[in-house]
Amino acid sequence: xxxxxxxxxxxIERDGADGEPGGGGGVSAEVAAYVGLxxxxxxxLPPEDVExxxxxxxxxxxxxxxxxEEPLIARLGEPSAYAAELRSxxxxxxPGPPPAEPRQSWWRRMSSGSSARWLRWRAEHPWLEQARPVxxxxxxxxxxxxLFAFLGAQPRLLILVLGAVLSFWAGLHQDQxxxxxxxxxxxxxxxxxxxxxxxxxALVGGRGSAPDYxxxxxxxGVSVEGERPASFFVxxxxxxxxxxxxxxxxxxxxxTVSPWDSYDGTGPEPAQSQVDTFPVVTGSLxxxxxxxxxxxxxxxxxxxxxPIDPADEATTDPSTGEPTESVTAxxxxxxxxxxxxxxxxxxxxxxxx
Amino acid sequence: xxxTQLVKGVLDLAVLAVVADEDGYGYDVVxxxxxAGLEDVGxxxxxxxxxxxxxxxxLTSYVVPSDEGPHRKYYGINAEGRAxxxxxxxxxxxxxxxxxxxxxxxxxxx
Numbered sequence: 001x002x003x004x005x006x007x008x009x010x011x012i013e014r015d016g017a018d019g020e021p022g023g024g025g026g027v028s029a030e031v032a033a034y035v036g037l038x039x040x041x042x043x044x045l046p047p048e049d050v051e052x053x054x055x056x057x058x059x060x061x062x063x064x065x066x067x068x069e070e071p072l073i074a075r076l077g078e079p080s081a082y083a084a085e086l087r088s089x090x091x092x093x094x095p096g097p098p099p100a101e102p103r104q105s106w107w108r109r110m111s112s113g114s115s116a117r118w119l120r121w122r123a124e125h126p127w128l129e130q131a132r133p134v135x136x137x138x139x140x141x142x143x144x145x146x147l148f149a150f151l152g153a154q155p156r157l158l159i160l161v162l163g164a165v166l167s168f169w170a171g172l173h174q175d176q177x178x179x180x181x182x183x184x185x186x187x188x189x190x191x192x193x194x195x196x197x198x199x200x201x202a203l204v205g206g207r208g209s210a211p212d213y214x215x216x217x218x219x220x221g222v223s224v225e226g227e228r229p230a231s232f233f234v235x236x237x238x239x240x241x242x243x244x245x246x247x248x249x250x251x252x253x254x255x256t257v258s259p260w261d262s263y264d265g266t267g268p269e270p271a272q273s274q275v276d277t278f279p280v281v282t283g284s285l286x287x288x289x290x291x292x293x294x295x296x297x298x299x300x301x302x303x304x305x306x307p308i309d310p311a312d313e314a315t316t317d318p319s320t321g322e323p324t325e326s327v328t329a330x331x332x333x334x335x336x337x338x339x340x341x342x343x344x345x346x347x348x349x350x351x352x353x
Numbered sequence: 354x355x356x357t358q359l360v361k362g363v364l365d366l367a368v369l370a371v372v373a374d375e376d377g378y379g380y381d382v383v384x385x386x387x388x389a390g391l392e393d394v395g396x397x398x399x400x401x402x403x404x405x406x407x408x409x410x411x412l413t414s415y416v417v418p419s420d421e422g423p424h425r426k427y428y429g430i431n432a433e434g435r436a437x438x439x440x441x442x443x444x445x446x447x448x449x450x451x452x453x454x455x456x457x458x459x460x461x462x463x
Binding site for chain 2: 057
């Protein structure tokens with residue numbers, strides 16, 4: 001009822017301004033509003049018929065209202081119901097569906113509604129107009145990134161710039177577009193808007209994941225045939241093991257490896273991130289043994305690099321006899337030392353090449 | 354018995370009869386119908402019926418301006434209306450006679 005009263009109040013003002021033919025002086029606001037609503041409910045009929053049906057209604061309802069304290073709505077029912085009864089008694093067909101608007105798909109209705117909202121919003125916020133080129137650039141970069149990421153290629157800066165330039169160019173011309181190109185524009189805007197945050201996140205977070213591809217090159221240490229050695233084993237000219245060897249490049253850079261590469265999880269953790277003395281001693285590994293089933297087990301000695309010259313041997317025979325002996329002397333030493341650190345992984349005797 | 358449906362069927366005849374007695378405006382006709390005993394008659398139905406009879410040529414219509422209020426729209430019966438009233442009145446009387454006889458027979462049985 002309160003909603004109705006409100007509506008009636010609105011109609012009072014409207015009827016007052018209209019100067020209806022039957023609406024001379026002396027009509028109460030209630031009567032004017034009621035008759036106004038009845039006429040509104042009949043507005044699909046020709047005006048002459050409406051006048052025939054409701055002509056003099058103000059006078060009659062005024063008389064009715066004067067007879068009783070009861071509100072008109074309580075006495076006569078809702079104006080719409082009153083109008084329906086009037087219409088049917090007069091032999092008019094019931095009101096058809098509202099004529100007007102051609103049928104539209106829900107998508108078209110929704111998109112036209114949203115574009116109307118968008119237009120209004122744009123009008124209320126003029127800065128959006130200036131921000132459009134920024135969006136065009138972002139849009140192009142984002143779409144280029146997504147496209148190349150989708151193709152499996154690592155998006156390069158040049159690609160992003162190219163995409164941004166193309167998009168900017170499109171932005172300068174897109175307002176004249178219609179048909180499929182307008183559809184493309186809309187699709188591109190939606191796609192770029194959706195992908196904007198994920199792409200930004202990938203670009204920012206990419207610094208963490210990029211090492212997978214890049215840092216192989218820039219990483220400290222050495223690469224041999226694509227593998228990163230965990231240690232080096234140095235033998236001197238006589239084929240004897242060298243402990244604590246340090247190796248330098250022609251630029252004077254010390255070769256280093258990461259001790260973590262050879263750390264097997266047992267014993268104390270490596271103290272340094274890079275080690276430059278070889279063989280690497282880390283954890284429970286002493287450097288010369290226990291490189292696991294995949295690793296190479298360095299032999300105790302290798303053949304001398306330079307076969308001993310008989311003449312040389314002759315001159316140094318008394319002093320150089322020892323190295324030859326030391327080779328043989330160290331062989332029996334081997335079994336005694338390994339059992340102490342790690343008896344189970346002792347492959348020395350059999351795995352030697 | 355709900356007389357609303359019965360009234361609908363004879364409203365044309367009832368309105369013609371009232372207006373034939375004396376010209377009247379919408380609410381006046383309503384009031385006279387109710388005074389005659391048709392309590393269930395709806396205001397809008399009477400107005401609509403007046404409009405339909407007028408459009409069918411059975412009634413005349415004229416506006417009476419008022420100094421202190423809105424104008425009134427009066428309806429009066431014409432020759433065609435009277436002919437209709439006479440014809441429909443006969444139909445009603447014979448119909449009512451049939452109904453009376455029917456009910457009288459039923460009353461004897463009961």
